[in-house]
Amino acid sequence: MALNETDILGGKAIMFQNDFDIWQFRTWVSEEKQYVRISLRTKDKHQATNDSEDMYFQIISRIRNNEFNKLELNQLIIISLLLVVLLKHPLPFRALKKSTAGF
Secondary structure (H helix, E strand, O other), X not given: OOEEEEEEOOOOEEEEEOOOOOEEEEEEEOOOOEEEEEEOOOOOHHHHHHHXXXXXXXXXXXXXOOOOOHHHHHHXXXXXXXXXXXXXXXXXXXXXXXXXXXX
């Protein structure tokens, strides 16, 4: 059951909290006749609102450029999830050392 449902960009998308208070993003893609639903992986409403707006504009941009199909939709969801995770938990940078093995 969705909790705290909030319209984004005048109702073009919504965000809501799941049973664990994690914000979710959802919008209807009429060209594909399906919803895009992505976990925003945050409990902070302000961060979720910003992420939702960015996600919506990214999806609309892809649709307008005819770069969108069901396979790409699934890839977009995976890439978006990875970006959310990396933005919240960046990987530590490690300098690559040159191998002395003669390669």
